[in-house]
Amino acid sequence: MSRPATLGDLRASGWESRPVKEEVRANAIARVSAGASPVLGVLGYEDTVIPQLENALLAGHDVIFLGERGQAKTRMIRSLTALLDEWMPIVAGSEINDDPYHPVSHHARVLVAERGDETPIEWIHRDRRFGEKLATPDTSIADLIGEVDPIKVAEGRYLSDELTIHFGLVPRTNRGIFAINELPDLAERIQVGLLNVLEERDVQIRGYKIRLPLDVMLVASANPEDYTNRGRIITPLKDRFGSQIRTHYPLDVETEMDVIEQEANPLGAEGLVVAVPDFMTEIVAEISQQARRSPHVNQRSGVSVRLSIANYETLVANAMRRALRNGEHEVVPRVSDLDALVASTAGKIEIETIDDGREGQVLERILKASVLEVFRSRVRPERLAELVRAFDDGRVVHTGEDVPSSEYASLVGETPGLREALGDLGVGETPAGLASAVEFVLEGLHLAKRLNKDAVGSRATYRARG
Secondary structure (H helix, E strand, O other), rough: OOOOOHHHHHHHOOOOOOOOOHHHHHHHHHHHHHHOOOOOOOOOOOOOOHHHHHHHHOOOEEEEEEOOOOOOHHHHHHHHHOOOEEEEEOOOOOOOOOOOOOOOOHHHHHHHHHHHHHHHEHHHHHHHHHHEOOOOOOOOOOOOOOEOOHHHHHHOOOOOOOEEEEEHHHHHOEEEEEEEOHHOOOOHHHHHHHHHHHHOOOOOOOOOOOEEOEEEEEEEEEOHHHOOOOOOOOOHHHEEEEEEEEEOOOOOHHHHHHHHHHHHOOOOOOOEEOOOOOHHHHHHHHHHHHHHHHOOOOOOOOOOOOHHHHHHHHHHHHHHHHHHHHHOOOEOOOHHHHHHHHHHHHHHOOOOHHHHHHHHHHHHHHHHHHHHHHHHHHHHHHHHHHHHHHHOOOOOOEOOOOOOOOHHHHHHHHHHHHHHHHHOOOOOOOHHHHHHHHHHHHHHHHOOOOOEEEEEEEEOOOOOOO
């Protein structure tokens, strides 16, 4: 679609200029009226975070998201760009997205004054109206606001010339959304430089009598200050954010499973078919839920949703490795594959100081508690009676990652009550699916103290108690 190419054409088209927050607010109103969320791809916040965010957008506030790691803060911030108009006109050649009707930079003011209605116009996509900076201790005012450009001075301009200024990230995001991640990491003296941006809506470059009235929506993220100990948000800066929104982890296993299925990216391989039973996905989700409730895990650090995603991918990878070694084409994770999750779990949770040196024991308890919880919710006790009697009559079963799926399939037909015990798990009749279900039921019976288990490495033997 052709767009106006000059200032005169833009006026004739009827285009109207509006502040970025009014633009975001209007588009948010349209989303809310249509029953859609203002941010996409975020699960579990429908009744908690999203209503607060909608309030902030409708109120025209700058927003700070406060929460532990892995709570989709950055994703929500980046999703806000969808609330900007798709295309926006600027004065051609402007470094700070000058409004053709109200130019603020020296370049744009001079160009409009000289060319009038013949001033050339450029159109920029909303993706270019988003700026982002990860706050680090070495971030400077020059990075955010601007500084004298020595190259422009060397070209012959005077220091008093406004054209010698190299604009920082904030001015370059004029008429857009600027995000600062991990705000407490920003040195306090640098945070002071943002005070004018949030209240007076301008920036001042040192050494110049210059005031650039900016139109910026500022969004920030931060971890709880009582945990980071790396810095703090100065009180005047916190006071200037209109809304502070507290994020959280998934409140239930079902939401955690939805996040896993949306975000996990297990890699397949040619000739292999990957199928993950619901109960195995639920175990992975339950591990994270158990870790967030464990007194042995540092809850101030948090247990990120990334733990669930990485564990799921590791689980599938280990099942694939096992299938390749056994010459099988169907990849279905089993309980014996859960031992591989130590590698993807250990780096993502912090054990309390008093439990230093006992990380392995803590992780093992969490894993066992998760399997037992899922077993109790998935398998009805009345389906297990005949199977337990079979073990009482002397039945012994060997399991492990080196046991092929065909042996488990044979076991189902040979062991009284085993097929009935698998009835609620919905794994079908494929050997790999049956193998996964058999290990799950046997491990559940062991954790429920109805079977004994002797484990050596990846192999295990289940027999009657007594």
